[in-house]
Amino acid sequence: MDGDAVTDIMITGGAGFLGARLARDLLAGGSLAVAGSAARPVGQLTLADQAPVPSDLAADPRVTSLCGELGELLRPGGAGSAALAGASVIFHLAAAVSAECEADFDLGLRANLGATEALLAACRAAGSKPVVVFASSLAVFGDSAEHPLPAVVDDQTMPNPQTSYGVQKVIGEQLLADYTRKGFLRGRAVRLMTVCVRPGRPNGAASGFLSGIIREPLAGQRAVCPVDAHTEVALSSPTRAVAGLRCAAGASGAAWGGRSAVNLPALTVTVGDMVAALQRAAGPDVAGLIDWVPDPAVTRIVTGWPARFDAERAAGLGLLPDPDFGSIVRGYLAETRN
Amino acid sequence: MDGDAVTDIMITGGAGFLGARLARDLLAGGSLAVAGSAARPVGQLTLADQAPVPSDLAADPRVTSLCGELGELLRPGGAGSAALAGASVIFHLAAAVSAECEADFDLGLRANLGATEALLAACRAAGSKPVVVFASSLAVFGDSAEHPLPAVVDDQTMPNPQTSYGVQKVIGEQLLADYTRKGFLRGRAVRLMTVCVRPGRPNGAASGFLSGIIREPLAGQRAVCPVDAHTEVALSSPTRAVAGLRCAAGASGAAWGGRSAVNLPALTVTVGDMVAALQRAAGPDVAGLIDWVPDPAVTRIVTGWPARFDAERAAGLGLLPDPDFGSIVRGYLAETRN
Numbered sequence: 001m002d003g004d005a006v007t008d009i010m011i012t013g014g015a016g017f018l019g020a021r022l023a024r025d026l027l028a029g030g031s032l033a034v035a036g037s038a039a040r041p042v043g044q045l046t047l048a049d050q051a052p053v054p055s056d057l058a059a060d061p062r063v064t065s066l067c068g069e070l071g072e073l074l075r076p077g078g079a080g081s082a083a084l085a086g087a088s089v090i091f092h093l094a095a096a097v098s099a100e101c102e103a104d105f106d107l108g109l110r111a112n113l114g115a116t117e118a119l120l121a122a123c124r125a126a127g128s129k130p131v132v133v134f135a136s137s138l139a140v141f142g143d144s145a146e147h148p149l150p151a152v153v154d155d156q157t158m159p160n161p162q163t164s165y166g167v168q169k170v171i172g173e174q175l176l177a178d179y180t181r182k183g184f185l186r187g188r189a190v191r192l193m194t195v196c197v198r199p200g201r202p203n204g205a206a207s208g209f210l211s212g213i214i215r216e217p218l219a220g221q222r223a224v225c226p227v228d229a230h231t232e233v234a235l236s237s238p239t240r241a242v243a244g245l246r247c248a249a250g251a252s253g254a255a256w257g258g259r260s261a262v263n264l265p266a267l268t269v270t271v272g273d274m275v276a277a278l279q280r281a282a283g284p285d286v287a288g289l290i291d292w293v294p295d296p297a298v299t300r301i302v303t304g305w306p307a308r309f310d311a312e313r314a315a316g317l318g319l320l321p322d323p324d325f326g327s328i329v330r331g332y333l334a335e336t337r338n
Numbered sequence: 339m340d341g342d343a344v345t346d347i348m349i350t351g352g353a354g355f356l357g358a359r360l361a362r363d364l365l366a367g368g369s370l371a372v373a374g375s376a377a378r379p380v381g382q383l384t385l386a387d388q389a390p391v392p393s394d395l396a397a398d399p400r401v402t403s404l405c406g407e408l409g410e411l412l413r414p415g416g417a418g419s420a421a422l423a424g425a426s427v428i429f430h431l432a433a434a435v436s437a438e439c440e441a442d443f444d445l446g447l448r449a450n451l452g453a454t455e456a457l458l459a460a461c462r463a464a465g466s467k468p469v470v471v472f473a474s475s476l477a478v479f480g481d482s483a484e485h486p487l488p489a490v491v492d493d494q495t496m497p498n499p500q501t502s503y504g505v506q507k508v509i510g511e512q513l514l515a516d517y518t519r520k521g522f523l524r525g526r527a528v529r530l531m532t533v534c535v536r537p538g539r540p541n542g543a544a545s546g547f548l549s550g551i552i553r554e555p556l557a558g559q560r561a562v563c564p565v566d567a568h569t570e571v572a573l574s575s576p577t578r579a580v581a582g583l584r585c586a587a588g589a590s591g592a593a594w595g596g597r598s599a600v601n602l603p604a605l606t607v608t609v610g611d612m613v614a615a616l617q618r619a620a621g622p623d624v625a626g627l628i629d630w631v632p633d634p635a636v637t638r639i640v641t642g643w644p645a646r647f648d649a650e651r652a653a654g655l656g657l658l659p660d661p662d663f664g665s666i667v668r669g670y671l672a673e674t675r676n
Contacts, residue, residue, distance in 0.1 A: 146596035258484035
């Protein structure tokens, strides 16, 4: 692809919140650097998703949308195979989320494990050695009696997933690293923090309430907070999550620093801090719309994830955490009021 | 299965060296403890393998042998499904080995990843919650710039596989732990050291020469040593490897100590030490049958594995390393002269 005048890109999960946001960012910026090369204009942008893509994206002449199960789309001769073969960068964001996978084990195996296996096999079959950015997650980490979670997670911390979602993300990281080692593609795995504030409707993620307790009250609606106010969480604004994905595609191999996954930076806050920032931004009546109703299942998942990170490799790539939760709330308000 | 008067067992890879040895050990001992229960007599012993089982095993009335690809045997309605559903313990030893998987990427995906996925799915479908002992490997560990291998590997060391075989073993461990967490089975993953001395013919393992440089000279044949004499390796006699597998099946959940894999104990020796022990046991003419012909590909794989272990969880289970390599050579001689 090095001789191409443009960069063709595929985003799996391209109709989802983060995928669509990344797509808009790429289309608006108009160019993307790939693995240390100079930035080139965005050519074709293929968005693969089970759901239809937002209309603003569908209307862009550079966008092709493919609607269906990823495993189906990527079958030899399938609609996605040709797009994938032509792409020099693939952002693999499609996934079933944490609480969905806890509730439906088969869904996680199919949508996370099976689809990732299919994507990697399709990249290998294409022979085009694309850069593949894989959205992994802080859910690869966890606490167990034999492997206690350290107080601060750093780039040397051992993954120890305690959910099916986390297990499937670890497996994706390992497969990506092996396909990279074999020269079939150039893999870049990034572990995303909980992205907050997500607009739109709640999803099936156990962490979904972390957006809900901000988004719903700001829209004048009540929201349930299922964990207690002292619970610490590791957050990233959507802007910084997208910056992490772009950086993973663009960094040179030397700057990226290896085949193992990179922890993206995290802002550590308590849920109480989040609500206090909401109250400062929007007043006590808005913050009063939160109902504190403990949910042991959600609490177990969310408190099992690490909240404090020392993201040294990310910092070396110029990726820094959001400065505070107030700035995240202000960013959300600015966007939703446009 | 708790009410059964006997213990039915399945061994995948049951015609292989370690599988057949485990089978003989179970049949000779005649009983097996399962996850902390009292030992019960061995009932049906099903050996599943692509190769035919040795004739001594086939002749035992307790043995049923199933010959074919594991994925095929375990299909719903397949010959292996009923045996698997009736087994209260499954030893999953079937695997393509390290150098084979480096040479044939598809073989590793199919024989290690795909077959393990199929086995776990079949256990879940059976609903019988068997104890599943998974033979993982020291190949889950490795050295990379971003994750240097520590001087001594212990139970807290992060897997960092640098071969497809090692990646597939990590994935098997993770899937097994998740199936265990979900209550579909009771998984026990053990990381085997290089088993030495293997009798019979060389296999496709990168570590195969570690048996070959002892076995072939003792049989009056020349053998090639592809690494230099200072190379340190982590070994286990066949007897102790089988003891580790049996212990994994028999230990109570509390004694086992978690869902993560247990490193089996290792004897650390240099290849030079091994040859010196061979010379002490069999004389300089025998040791002189070794040709030292460096092979960079084998050296890269073997020196990438750790050689020094502090196997604390294993020690807590009563599993200790072989005392020295001389005892391993003497054990091999005693067996092969019978």
